[in-house]
Amino acid sequence: MPGFIHQVEMKLASDDERERLRRIDSWCGDWQIGFRVLDRRPGCETIRIAFEDPRLARAFVGHFGGVLVDDREVEDALAGDAVNEDAYDRRAKDYAE
DSSP: OTTOOEEEEEEOOTTTHHHHHHHHHHHHHHTTOOEEEOOOOTTOOEEEEEESSHHHHHHHHHHHOOEEOOHHHHHHHHHHHHHHHHHHHHHHHHHHO
């Protein structure tokens, strides 16, 4: 997912979730916008929608609402994930030997 770093966080009540996600999917499909819906954390009413282009994220906010997530926050989280993954790979290699 490295290309999808431009994220929008929006509130999404569980009773409205299916219809709202259907509308998002339809709108993005009509405009041929690539996006990803990121997993919702348990007990959280917000979701994140990720885009490759910051202009598409801003257009999404203009149409559906939500808040742009600072790209640095996303990049820092991805870098942390990469470090954790490298450590896991090293441990797995040590275990296999």
